Amino acid sequence: MITREHFDTLEARDPEERERAALAALRRQVAHAKAHAPGFAAILADVDPAAIDSRAALAALPVTRKSDLVARQKAARPFGGLAAVARGGAAHYFASPGPIYEPAGRQPDWWRLARSLFAAGFRAGDLLHNAYAYHMTPAGAMLESGALALGCSVFPGGTGQTELQLAAMADLAPDGYVGTPSFLRILLDKADADGIALPSLTKAQVSGEPFPPSLRDALAARGIAAYQVYASADLGSIAYESAAREGLIVDEGVLLEILRPGTGDPVADGEVGEVVVTALANAEYPLIRFATGDLSAVLAGASPCGRTNLRIKGWMGRADQTTKVKGMFVHPAQVAAVARRHAEIGRARLVVDNPDGVDRMTLHCEVAGSDPALAAAIVDSLREVTKLRGEAALREPGSLPNDGKVIDDTRTYR
Numbered sequence: 001m002i003t004r005e006h007f008d009t010l011e012a013r014d015p016e017e018r019e020r021a022a023l024a025a026l027r028r029q030v031a032h033a034k035a036h037a038p039g040f041a042a043i044l045a046d047v048d049p050a051a052i053d054s055r056a057a058l059a060a061l062p063v064t065r066k067s068d069l070v071a072r073q074k075a076a077r078p079f080g081g082l083a084a085v086a087r088g089g090a091a092h093y094f095a096s097p098g099p100i101y102e103p104a105g106r107q108p109d110w111w112r113l114a115r116s117l118f119a120a121g122f123r124a125g126d127l128l129h130n131a132y133a134y135h136m137t138p139a140g141a142m143l144e145s146g147a148l149a150l151g152c153s154v155f156p157g158g159t160g161q162t163e164l165q166l167a168a169m170a171d172l173a174p175d176g177y178v179g180t181p182s183f184l185r186i187l188l189d190k191a192d193a194d195g196i197a198l199p200s201l202t203k204a205q206v207s208g209e210p211f212p213p214s215l216r217d218a219l220a221a222r223g224i225a226a227y228q229v230y231a232s233a234d235l236g237s238i239a240y241e242s243a244a245r246e247g248l249i250v251d252e253g254v255l256l257e258i259l260r261p262g263t264g265d266p267v268a269d270g271e272v273g274e275v276v277v278t279a280l281a282n283a284e285y286p287l288i289r290f291a292t293g294d295l296s297a298v299l300a301g302a303s304p305c306g307r308t309n310l311r312i313k314g315w316m317g318r319a320d321q322t323t324k325v326k327g328m329f330v331h332p333a334q335v336a337a338v339a340r341r342h343a344e345i346g347r348a349r350l351v352v353d354n355p356d357g358v359d360r361m362t363l364h365c366e367v368a369g370s371d372p373a374l375a376a377a378i379v380d381s382l383r384e385v386t387k388l389r390g391e392a393a394l395r396e397p398g399s400l401p402n403d404g405k406v407i408d409d410t411r412t413y414r
Contacts (some may be wrong), residue, residue, distance in 0.1 A: 007114070011308070012191075023052065031049040037082055044061070044062070047061060047325065059266055060264075062264070062289065067291075076412060078101045079103060082287065092138070092141065096137055108145065109148045110284075111138075113149075114146040114150040114299070115252065116240030117146050118225065120176075121203045123151075126147075127152065127176075129169055130147070130155060130178050132158070132208075134158045139178035140156060155172055156337045162174045162190050173200035174201060175201070176201065177224075180207070182205060184224075188222065205226070205228070229241070235254065235287060236253070239251060239312055244303045244305040244306070247314065248312050248313075248314050253280055253282075254278060254279055259276050261319040261406045270297055271297060272297045272403050273404055275312070276292065277292060292319075293325065295316040296315060297313045298310060320332075320409070335407060336348075342374065344367045350362070351364060361390035374394070
């Protein structure tokens with residue numbers, strides 16, 4: 001039976017009440033970012049925080065892309081001008097591949113992971129075996145801070161050293177595991193091979209890679225209830241799974257949008273697009289409309305667990321579909337630019353293939369009716385925007401796959 005016990009009263013708020021509170025927090029965060037983060041002062045120079053009173057107003061703000069952070073940070077060390085914290089104000093400096101550097105604030109549970117752990121069944125007094133990395137990257141510290149705020153104890157297992165970690169699990173009898181699902185499977189398989197019983201391990205929260213239903217069910221067969229959390233080093237908790245197991249519930253500390261890749265335009269609920277997040281709670285790193293590069297889609301309705309925030313389907317791939325055609329890069333933003341030139345186009349998808357070994361681009365466009373003149377105009381726009389020759393194929397509205405792809409590279413090489 002699904003529990004209706006919640007971390008706090010925020011989770012069961014009326015959605016309209018939540019939206020009002022979120023927009024008020026957004027106005028404060030934008031004003032704070034403009035005043036204390038030089039990068040955002042430039043990005044948001046023309047934005048009046050007091051005028052942001054709706055989702056439409058939010059959608060008019062510039063998008064800052066995770067894919068641009070390496071260049072930004074090289075130009076303005078260490079955080080590209082996007083952090084609103086003095087050199088000694090952060091508790092930690094972390095690094096992610098790129099390298100991309102992230103600050104962490106000093107307050108407890110700065111990444112807001114306690115809420116997601118509670119939804120996964122963790123409670124005060126539990127001992128967690130934390131198998132996320134503690135070295136350079138923030139994952140280990142992220143989950144530890146959430147667990148400590150919840151009142152749990154933590155064994156900092158880190159990554160690797162399977163035999164030593166298993167020995168600690170056998171001796172300390174943790175109640176739960178946090179880490180990647182694949183490493184949990186490695187630990188359990190090794191335990192089986194070595195005849196090590198782990199009867200205390202009954203719960204888990206996993207992240208960092210896909211978590212297929214087959215693995216979830218295999219863990220459940222062993223008596224381990226495992227749930228997902230979607231989090232990032234930049235934003236902390238974004239969305240998490242509850243006992244309902246119907247999508248991921250958006251964290252109370254963020255505003256989440258799903259945008260058409262390469263644009264700042266929201267898609268319709270249910271349509272796959274890029275996850276874009278605004279951090280409302282982290283004053284030290286006030287990311288505004290931060291494009292994660294991940295694909296997902298909104299699920300309709302509220303969760304049966306009683307939490308009323310927006311739900312998403314979970315990770316559905318990557319939005320950065322940049323490809324190279326005849327030696328030149330083609331970006332999703334260019335496909336969007338072509339579509340904006342022609343009001344008749346609903347959705348557009350650039351298919352790149354190579355019949356007979358020669359690269360070919362075809363822009364598939366959902367339009368009402370078939371107009372050869374429109375197709376010719378689209379071809380001209382495609383060439384002007386990408387500097388490459390291509391073709392146009394007019395499709396019926398709703399005929400393109402709902403998978404978030406703006407560029408579909410189907411080339412094969414022999």
